[in-house]
Amino acid sequence: MKILRVALDVPLDTLFDYSAADQDNIAIGDRVLVSFGRRQMVGVVAEISDHSDLSPGRIKPVLQVFRDTPPLSEEIFHLLRFCADYYHHPLGEVVLNALPVPLRQTKPVARTNPTGYRLTEAGLALEADALPTRAIVKRKLLQSLKQAGTLARNDIAGLSPSALQALREFIAQGWAAESDEIAEPVLAPVKTDGLPPLTPPQEQAVTAILSGQDHFQVWLLYGITGSGKTEVYLRVIAQVLQRGGQALVLVPEINLTPQLESRFRARFPDTCQVSLHSRLSAGERLRNWSLAQSGKAKIVLGTRLALFTPMPKLKLIVVDEEHDGSFKQQDGLRYSARDMAIARGKQAGTPVILGSATPALETWYNASIGRYQKLELPARAIAEAALPAIHCIDISRAKLVDGLSDSLIDALRVRLERGEQSLVFINRRGYAPVMRCGQCGWVSTCHRCSSRLVVHLREKRLRCHHCGHESRIPPTCPDCGNADLAPLGQGTQRLEDTLGNLFPAARILRVDRDSTRRKQALPEMLERIHAAEVDIVIGTQLLAKGHDFKKLTLVGVVNADGALYSSDFRASERLFAQLMQVAGRAGRDTLPGEVLIQTQFPTHPLFQALIRHDYPGFAETLLTERKQAEFPPFCHQALLRAEAPQVETALAFLRKAQGVAPRDFDVSLFDPVPAQMARLAGMERAHLLVQATSRGALQAFLSAWNKSLFSMGGNVRWSLDVDPLEF
Ligand code: ADP
Ligand code: ZN
Ligand code: ZN
DSSP states (O other): OEEEEEEESSSSSSOEEEEEOTTSOOOTTOEEEEEETTEEEEEEEEEEESOOSSOGGGOEEOOEEOOSSOOOOHHHHHHHHHHHHHHTOOHHHHHHHTSOGGGGSSSOOOOOSOSEEEEOHHHHHOOGGGSOTTOHHHHHHHHHHHHHSEEOHHHHHHHOTTHHHHHHHHHHHTSEEEESOOOOOOOOOOOOTTSOOOOHHHHHHHHHHHHTTTSOEEEEEEEOTTSSHHHHHHHHHHHHHHTTOEEEEEOSOGGGHHHHHHHHHHHSTTSOEEEEOTTSOHHHHHHHHHHHHTTOOOEEEESGGGGGOOOTTEEEEEEETTTOGGGBOOSSSOOBHHHHHHHHHHHHTOEEEEEESSOOHHHHHHHHTTSSEEEEEOSOSSTTOOOOEEEEEETTTSOEETTEEHHHHHHHHHHHHHTOEEEEEOSOOSSBSEEEETTTOOBOBOSSSSSBOEEETTTTEEEOTTTOOEEEOOSSOTTTOOSOEEEESOOHHHHHHHHHHHOTTSOEEEESTTTTOSTTHHHHHHHHHHTTOOSEEEEOGGGTSSOOOTTEEEEEEOOOGGGTTOSSTTHHHHHHHHHHHHHTTSSOSSSOOEEEEEESOTTOHHHHHHHTTOHHHHHHHHHHHHHHHTOTTSSEEEEEEEEESSHHHHHHHHHHHHHHOOSSSSOEEOOOEEEEEEEETTEEEEEEEEEESOHHHHHHHHHHHHHHHHHHOOSOEEEEEESOSOO
16 A cells, blocks of 8 residues: 555645555556545645555545546646745645646546547548549648648638538548547748848847757846847747747736737747636636647747646746736735746756846846846847837926826827827726815725725726725715715826817727726727727726837826835836836837826936936846845845734734744844735735845745744634735
């Protein structure tokens, strides 16, 4: 008999022992069905041993070993274990959450649809000439199947509207049959003709990265917007493919996947490429994951969850827009996909490329001390595309028309007259950020969160953007009965109305989370912008990233001041990155671009650096400040978070946790405080900060502390957040 230590999706920091017969052929990484309490659960075998600390009578046998997919590889298990250790999160939750949903269920995955179709021997022997000349679809199907070996149903459907009918006839004739193989795509020679010659900095970057193809190295590809970073990824990936390797490309946001996907497809038309993100159905995700696990998918493109995809021939990891906060998960396992990508690259011995126009300060710092290698693309790749001119409009003096200054309105008018596009950027959806009573000063707040209720005038609703709570707009002030409640401040919807009144003939399009709720809405809107069917785009951060609009020459930023004097020490880093990104949407082609920023503080160093396009200068300033304040990257942080219905309960838990903290570690513990967003969805949130100058000391402390925390019990939801981004 052997003992299996099984990882289960339960919030306990331990593995669970089960037994299996010696002759059972079980490997680490196998999925097994076990009974746990009164339930049956799926677990993953983490260790195999010949003894257990439990008395033999208490060890239950595994109920079933699933053979529907190969076991998780040692490589991926290693990564998951590292992740669980680093974030002090139960291994079982880490492992099970990395699996596609169907693999977490208590029954083996059923093949509902065959993965594809192939020709039988009779089919292979068939010549196209044997089919009637008019049977164009059948001929095409025959030829395509001969070429590809196996075709997925979708690909067949794509051949012609009647191709599936033809397939049914082929099957009836015995010419075609189901196949469980997705044919490994033929490795076509990589096309290099017709590609633009690389600029000298691109050339240098590609050469440098390729020179270190066989070992771990983090490359920071620091290139301004439009400098051709993606082109660098493509060239390096071409080499990876040529050597039969796999490449993993991570992007911060789902909305960026379609355009990148089509750019990759166009470059590598014969390569099996899959994407992984949360908008795929469970079945699609399993299929893509399996294709990567089998080594058939050569390029895996996805959001942070794609990080844990098994890839046996992994040769390159790219993290695009590496500074983006979305790489960090904000609940459950609070991992940073960027940091774990580096850990993965280290384990797999592959290069990791971090691309950004505004690297995270931590990354910039690591490059400055030589831990990462910096490669720079200092100019836009298209020779005529200059960087946009950035100006501030001082709104402390200017008179505003519904939040817009004369200078911005004039600039918009000029673009309209020239037939060019403008983007007005405002990072607030809804009509106005709050409803206010002019008599008594009442403002609409959410009773479940410490936040304000946003006015959605068209729907006549007030909405909390944090918890989703909704109510109708009250006819009178709930406090004093005043009937003149007024929306205060600007949101995308109000801006849409204002611009519509100012420019009645202009074609205006609002792109925010509300207007893009329908699945195909965003792609359709992007299409319209590209086709120049829009004059003025009103956009939130949804539009700030990645998009390449050739006719866009003006970007107006309506209100950026909120973050300037925030208590969050990362707020100005984030604001700079965001404004740089939005500014980067202007003048990407041959038409020169201009960026106008409305602000009360035009002389603020952040804007001054932005005007000079001086990320390195700004980063130096911030690093000096961080060093003085001993903030990251000059220290390492972790938060113990707690939430409970009453703030006192959460704080009491944290004080107790402070009490049980092990001594003898070189770390500082701060006192418990309420979170910046103190109330969220009816829960009071508080945290306790731990800080250390050495990562090793912090990690050792957390390991010891974590054990005490698990034994504390209590009715408080708590979690550790290592390298927290939000406070
Ligand atoms: P980034 O990823 O840095 O924003 P891209 O790779 O998207 O930059 O390149 C920006 C634009 O420049 C794209 O339209 C791209 O096709 C073009 N481009 C990139 N490299 C070159 C090059 N070497 N020669 C000509 N055009 C290029
Ligand atoms: Zn009132
Ligand atoms: Zn709320």
